[in-house]
Amino acid sequence: MTDDYEHYEAVVVGAGPGGAAAAATLANNGVETLVLERGVEAGSKNVSGGLIYAEQSAPYTIDGLFPNFREEATERPADEYYLHNVAGNKVKTVDMTDLHHTDTEWCDSVLRRRMDGWLEDRVHEMTRETGGGLLTEVRVNGLLREGGEIVGVTCDELDPIKADVIVAADGVNSELARDAGLMDWDEPDEWFQGVKAIVDMPEGAIEERFDIREDEGEAHLFSGDLFEGVRGGGLLYTNEDTLSIGTVFHLDSLVAEQAEPHELLDALLTHPLLAQWLGDDYEEIEYGAKLVPDSKKVAHPSPHEGRLMLVGDAAGQMQAQGPIIKGMNHAVTAGALAAEAFAQAQARGDESTAGELYEQKLRTEGVMDKLRPPQYELASVVGENERVTELGERVVNSPLGRAGLKVAEKTGVLERGFNSPFVMSIMPDTKLPYVTIPTALGEALGDRVTDENTIQPPDLADRIGDLTYDVGDPHIELVDNSFAASGDAVSACPVSATDFGGGCYRDEKVKTNGSEEHLVSLDTQPCVECGTCAIVADTDWDHPAGGKGVEFKQG
Amino acid sequence: MHTVVLTKGVPDFREGQVSFDEDGHLERGKTPTVMNPNDKHALRAALQTKVRHGGSVSLMSMGPPGYAEVLQEGMADVYADDLYLLSDREMGAADTWATAMTLATGLENLDEEPDVVFAGFKTADGETGHTGPQTEWCMDWPLVTHVIALDIDEEERTLRAKRLVEGDVKEIETVEAPLPCFVVADPDFEPTYRTAEHRLRYKDLREETQARAEEFGEYLDDETEKEPTDWDHFEMWNHEALNLDPDYIGLDGSPTIVAGVDPIPKAPSEREATMIDPSDEAGMESVFEEVKPYAGGD
Numbered sequence: 001m002t003d004d005y006e007h008y009e010a011v012v013v014g015a016g017p018g019g020a021a022a023a024a025t026l027a028n029n030g031v032e033t034l035v036l037e038r039g040v041e042a043g044s045k046n047v048s049g050g051l052i053y054a055e056q057s058a059p060y061t062i063d064g065l066f067p068n069f070r071e072e073a074t075e076r077p078a079d080e081y082y083l084h085n086v087a088g089n090k091v092k093t094v095d096m097t098d099l100h101h102t103d104t105e106w107c108d109s110v111l112r113r114r115m116d117g118w119l120e121d122r123v124h125e126m127t128r129e130t131g132g133g134l135l136t137e138v139r140v141n142g143l144l145r146e147g148g149e150i151v152g153v154t155c156d157e158l159d160p161i162k163a164d165v166i167v168a169a170d171g172v173n174s175e176l177a178r179d180a181g182l183m184d185w186d187e188p189d190e191w192f193q194g195v196k197a198i199v200d201m202p203e204g205a206i207e208e209r210f211d212i213r214e215d216e217g218e219a220h221l222f223s224g225d226l227f228e229g230v231r232g233g234g235l236l237y238t239n240e241d242t243l244s245i246g247t248v249f250h251l252d253s254l255v256a257e258q259a260e261p262h263e264l265l266d267a268l269l270t271h272p273l274l275a276q277w278l279g280d281d282y283e284e285i286e287y288g289a290k291l292v293p294d295s296k297k298v299a300h301p302s303p304h305e306g307r308l309m310l311v312g313d314a315a316g317q318m319q320a321q322g323p324i325i326k327g328m329n330h331a332v333t334a335g336a337l338a339a340e341a342f343a344q345a346q347a348r349g350d351e352s353t354a355g356e357l358y359e360q361k362l363r364t365e366g367v368m369d370k371l372r373p374p375q376y377e378l379a380s381v382v383g384e385n386e387r388v389t390e391l392g393e394r395v396v397n398s399p400l401g402r403a404g405l406k407v408a409e410k411t412g413v414l415e416r417g418f419n420s421p422f423v424m425s426i427m428p429d430t431k432l433p434y435v436t437i438p439t440a441l442g443e444a445l446g447d448r449v450t451d452e453n454t455i456q457p458p459d460l461a462d463r464i465g466d467l468t469y470d471v472g473d474p475h476i477e478l479v480d481n482s483f484a485a486s487g488d489a490v491s492a493c494p495v496s497a498t499d500f501g502g503g504c505y506r507d508e509k510v511k512t513n514g515s516e517e518h519l520v521s522l523d524t525q526p527c528v529e530c531g532t533c534a535i536v537a538d539t540d541w542d543h544p545a546g547g548k549g550v551e552f553k554q555g
Numbered sequence: 556m557h558t559v560v561l562t563k564g565v566p567d568f569r570e571g572q573v574s575f576d577e578d579g580h581l582e583r584g585k586t587p588t589v590m591n592p593n594d595k596h597a598l599r600a601a602l603q604t605k606v607r608h609g610g611s612v613s614l615m616s617m618g619p620p621g622y623a624e625v626l627q628e629g630m631a632d633v634y635a636d637d638l639y640l641l642s643d644r645e646m647g648a649a650d651t652w653a654t655a656m657t658l659a660t661g662l663e664n665l666d667e668e669p670d671v672v673f674a675g676f677k678t679a680d681g682e683t684g685h686t687g688p689q690t691e692w693c694m695d696w697p698l699v700t701h702v703i704a705l706d707i708d709e710e711e712r713t714l715r716a717k718r719l720v721e722g723d724v725k726e727i728e729t730v731e732a733p734l735p736c737f738v739v740a741d742p743d744f745e746p747t748y749r750t751a752e753h754r755l756r757y758k759d760l761r762e763e764t765q766a767r768a769e770e771f772g773e774y775l776d777d778e779t780e781k782e783p784t785d786w787d788h789f790e791m792w793n794h795e796a797l798n799l800d801p802d803y804i805g806l807d808g809s810p811t812i813v814a815g816v817d818p819i820p821k822a823p824s825e826r827e828a829t830m831i832d833p834s835d836e837a838g839m840e841s842v843f844e845e846v847k848p849y850a851g852g853d
Contacts, residue, residue, distance in 0.1 A: 006750050034751050124758075133755040159749045 005144075008034040008132050010342065011153055011163040013140045013176060015042035016112075017052070017062060018312030018331030019169030020119040023134070024065045025339030026167075027126040031346070034163075035123055035134040036155065038170075038543060040470075042123075042136065043116025044551045045171075045529065047288035049194060050237045050244040051078055051219060052115075053329040054105040059365050060336035061105065061329070066122055073118035074108035075239035076217030083323055083418060086224030087442030089272050089449045094441075096323060099419040100219070109217055109237040109244065110328075111198070112555030137547035140170065143179045143308065150180065150306040156545045164351050165342045166308045169335055172291045173531040174314035175543060180305045183298070183316065185534045185541070188252035189429070192232065192292040192320060193532050195261045195494045196246030197269065197457070198239075198554040200283040206238050209277050221323050223438040226267050230259045231434040234268040235325075236277070242285065242554070243277065245269060248292060248320070250429060254492050255536055261289065261494040266457045275451035282455035286554040287463035289494035289530040292327070293318045294429075295371035296380075303362075304355030309338040319371055322427040322434075323418075330367060337361040373425040383428030392432045402444045409445055461502045464495055464526040472548030474524045476504075476533065477540040483507055483518035486537035493533055495526045502526070505533065556610035556707065558601040559669040560635065561658055561687065562594040564618050564625035565679040579818035590625045590632075594675035596740040598633035600705055601673050603746035605634075606757050608709055613665070617641040617649070617657050623775055623789065631768035634760045636788065638771075639665075643793035645801040650809035651685035657804050658686070659693035660797045670734045671714065676701070676741055691737035699732055700739040704747070707734070719743065 012023045015037035026033040039045040052074065054061035063069040081100035085092040100107065124134035137157065144152035144160045152162035153176070168176035177183040210218050222234035232249030247265050254261065268274065269282075293299070298316035303309065311317065312331030319326045341357035362368050382388055395401045408414040417423050427433045458466070480486055489505040490496055496503030504527050510517045520537070528550050534541035543549070566573060566586040574585035601612045614635040616622050619642060626638040641661045649657065662672060672694075674687030691698040704717040712734045719741055720726040748754050767788060774786050794801055802808060831838035 006752060008751070036751075128755070128759075133751075133758065135751060135754050135758070138751075138754075157749075158751055158754070161751060 005152065005160050005162050007162040008032050009163065010034070010132070010165045010167065010339075011036065011161055012167040012169060013153065014169035014171055014314070015120055015123060015134060015136075016046055016116055016169060016171065016312065016331065017119065017328045018314075018335040019167065020116070020123050021060060021062065021065055021332040021335030022167040022169060022311060022339045023123045023127050025060075025336040026343065027130050029339065029343035030130065031339070031343060032131045033127040034132040034161065035127055036138045036140050036153070037120070037134065037136045038139040038546045040137055040547050040551055041113070041117050042120035042134075043113040043555050044553075045549075046112035046116055046555045047194070047196060047290040047552060048110070048112055048328060048555070049196065049235055049246055049248065049325055050109050050111065050239070051107055051325065052110050053107045053326050055329055056103050056105050057366060058329060058333045060333045062332045065332070065336065066119060069118075070106065070108060073115045074110050076109050076215070078107045078109055078217050078219040078237060079212075081219045081221075083221045083223065084273060085438035085441035085446065086222060086226050086271065086273065087439045087446060088225065090442045090446030091273050091449055092441040092444075092446035094415060094418045096221075096418050099323070099421060099424065102421055109219070109239050111239060111242070111244070113553055116555070139543055139546040141175060141542070143176060150308050164307060164346070165354055167311060167335065167338050168308060168314050169311045169331065170314050172293055172313040172318075173529070173534065173541070173543065174310065176308060177310050177314045180308050182300055182303060182305055182310060183314070185531070188255055188535050189250065190294050190297045191251040191535060192248050192294060193251050193254060193261060193289065193492070193494065193530065194246055194248040194292055195265050195287070195289040196244055197265060197284045198286040198288075199243040199245055199278065200285050201241055201243060202281070203241070205279065206241065206243070209279070210238060212238070222268060222271075222273075223434055224442050225435065225439040226271055227264050227435075228257055228259050228267075229431065229435055230254055230257045230264060231429070231431055233323075233434065236274070245274075248325070250294075251291070251492070251532065251535060255488045258491050260491050260497050262287070262460050262463065262497065269457045270453050270455060272449040272451050272453045275453035275455075278453070278455050280454055282457065284458055284463070285466070286552065287458075287467065288552055288555065289528050289532075291531045291535075292320060295319050295330075296321065296373070296376050299368070299371035301368065301372070302359050304358055306355070307351075309341075309355055309358050311335045311338050317367070317371055321373070321376070322424045324421070324424050326370075330371065333365065333367055334362065337365060337367070375422065375426050379426035380428055383426065384430055389428070389430045389432055393436050396432070396436050396440045402440065405441060405444045460495065460497055460500055464502060467526070467528070468551040468553065469525065470548050470551065471525050472544045475542045475544040475549065476522060476524050476527065478520065478522045478537070479540055480538035481519050481521065483520055486520045486533075486539070487518070489533040489537035490520060492536050494530060495528055505537075556604050556608040556671070556709070557613070557667050557669050558604050558610070558671045558673060559613045559615055559662060559665070560594065560597045560601045560629070561672065561674045561690065562597070562614055562616045562625065562629060563591045563678050563686075564588040564616065564622045565591045568679055579821070580816075588621065588625060590628045591675055591678045593677055593679070593742055594629070595633055596742055596744045597673035597675040597738075598629060598635065599746045600702065600738065600740040600744050601671070602634055602757075602760070603705065603748075604671060604707060606748065606753050606760065608707060610670075611636040613637040613639060613669070615639040615641070615658065615661055617646055617654055617661070619647075620791070623791075626789070627768055627771050627775060630764055630771060634764035636764065638789045640789070640791045641797065642791050644805075645794045646805045648806035648809065649804060650811035651681070651683055651689055652810060653804050653808035654686050655689035655693055656808060657797070657799065658690045660799055661792060662690075662694065664792065664797055668735065670736075671707075672696070672735070672737050674737070674739050676739055687737070687739045694737065696735055696737045697732040698737045698739070699730055701741045702738050703727070703741050703743045703745065705738070705744075714738070
């Protein structure tokens with residue numbers, strides 16, 4: 001019967017930057033390409049911190065593939081880059097602009113709905129000429145197999161489709177990567193969770209408060225003691241007329257501290273340091289969240305299986321090494337390389353070698369070394385050792401350590417260290433670099449911030465209420481509803497909270513026949529589809545059908 | 556496949572649009588005219604035919620020249636290709652019979668005979684549901700009503716439709732009819748596009764016809780243009796163009812006599828209510844007594 005199915009040479013799943021780059025490159029090579037996107041528009045399912053890079057060393061950049069990208073699809077350039085080390089209301093700011101500009105051709109802030117929506121039109125135009133095209137509101141839900149071999153995709157809205165190559169650019173919660181058994185969603189320490197607020201700014205306020213021109217922008221990072229000891233940090237990027245303000249934390253740390261993501265975001269928003277930028281009137285226009293793979297641990301070294309190739313977040317290709325946060329650029333490179341590999345394999349008459357060729361290109365083009373720095377693998381053995389961490393903590397907090405920090409600052413070692421890509425790439429995933437050192441820096445070297453921050457961020461109910469949903473059928477099922485198995489979701493889910501009944505997850509004490517059970521209940525209506533609960537709770541996690549679920553207007 | 560959809564301009568009965576006078580009579584001058592909402596189901600059925608089999612969709616209506624805007628709405632919303640307006644003072648004040656005569660003649664006057672003619676189920680103003688079937692009667696074609704799904708076999712020149720059996724929404728029958736055929740689409744009609752190819756073609760059509768509808772909109776807004784038939788995709792025919800005898804159309808050709816119109820009385824705005832404080836036990840007891848007779852589930 002499968003002979004009746006439609007066939008395209010290439011099917012690209014997901015129309016984010018990775019999918020767009022793959023589709024454009026396939027189309028440029030004359031490959032008949034169908035792109036399937038589950039959002040109502042590309043970008044409506046996406047959230048990102050908000051900076052996209054074009055690296056000098058990368059073989060492909062997004063503006064190389066899509067002319068006028070910067071002029072039409074991005075917000076502002078990120079010219080300057082600062083890290084604020086916070087201890088109480090003392091702040092030691094380190095200029096990291098040099099690190100930021102290392103290997104950087106350009107870097108712009110973006111909002112995903114606008115950016116991906118712009119890409120969608122171009123990709124559709126390019127792929128339509130090949131006999132394919134781009135369709136929205138189609139959810140690809142799995143792989144089509146024949147005799148155990150992957151031959152295509154299955155969808156909620158369409159009959160199965162066969163293809164000679166399938167590029168899975170379906171994001172961090174890739175259903176295809178899971179179906180192929182290439183990725184799993186088991187270990188919280190392999191993931192970060194990011195939450196973000198888009199803040200509307202009055203006309204001219206960004207220029208005035210950041211002291212920049214209309215065509216300039218800034219990036220600010222925050223770490224130290226303002227996040228209840230959770231490993232991670234905050235970010236603030238200037239957009240055209242909004243600010244992206246967010247926090248990104250190691251998921252295992254978030255769970256261990258039982259911290260509420262929205263409260264950590266509020267801790268950043270209400271810190272006195274932000275008063276200078278936020279002013280008195282705070283208008284939040286969107287709250288969003290996403291999971292971020294930690295490429296050091298999960299970037300798949302061999303992200304292909306038969307006709308399937310994974311690109312971008314789906315393959316764990318998200319570089320987050322301390323203050324270096326690069327994802328979309330790697331997705332673009334990987335997407336284009338996967339497409340190039342298929343086109344070359346097809347030209348040689350042996351399409352089955354496309355996956356191997358893609359893997360090889362990821363290595364030779366230096367992508368894998370950026371995602372999984374060999375020096376980290378070596379250094380983490382020492383750096384993430386408990387005794388080493390303990391020792392480090394003690395040294396930093398000792399009078400000698402404090403004196404050392406001062407010397408480091410005076411001699412320029414501090415600034416140099418922060419601006420060294422090597423130092424950043426060996427940063428261990430412990431509290432030492434994320435919390436202890438920044439806090440010590442703030443305390444020992446910081447200036448006291450005297451501004452008063454008067455803003456009041458909206459509560460979680462309002463944040464959920466402001467989002468747009470086209471509620472479909474429940475797409476997540478709780479497999480084990482005991483608190484022991486799934487209770488972590490109550491606090492870790494960005495739209496749930498302990499003592500808040502209006503979110504996805506609630507903890508409940510149920511009395512039956514004299515005994516009391518501690519259970520978790522789930523209502524997927526306010527779900528922002530980040531995937532956190534897929535990892536921290538025992539669930540059957542699927543995306544909603546095409547066009548259903550949350551619709552981000554900013555992203 | 557050439558399909559034609561019959562449509563009518565009706566008062567926009569949506570809240571905020573519609574206007575009634577003190578006696579409850581509709582104020583036509585203050586109420587905008589829109590495409591009859593049910594006709595969109597007919598257009599969707601026609602569009603599905605075009606997406607699956609190619610060809611074109613024409614939209615035809617009888618009414619004053621202002622109905623051109625209704626046709627433009629149809630083009631923008633549901634992607635019609637060509638628009639036909641049968642418009643003439645002699646056609647005015649027609650009942651369903653005279654309207655059906657006129658429409659059937661309009662259909663016969665087309666250069667290419669349609670394979671399927673679609674009509675919507677009832678207009679929002681007249682609510683008769685007669686015009687479609689009466690038009691079909693004039694043409695002597697097979698008629699399939701209450702259609703909720705449609706499939707066409709081009710080679711066999713047959714149409715297979717799922718239709719609701721009247722009076723019972725749970726009963727669905729499948730019928731087959733030869734082409735050409737007249738189809739009345741039910742409001743439950745759901746077009747299905749299960750292949751990427753169809754969806755891509757649908758997307759192409761949307762772009763194509765929306766651009767055309769915009770062009771037509773600009774043309775309608777341009778008051779310097781006097782001859783509406785100048786535009787390639789729009790034809791306006793009067794009774795002479797259709798070779799129709801004025802005695803058989805419009806008011807003169809309408810056997811229906813409207814003896815009078817009774818406004819529907821407004822629902823009473825006052826109701827009796829008894830307020831009971833939940834802490835008042837005797838009061839709550841009386842609520843229970845009040846409700847008890849209905850608690851049997853009958």
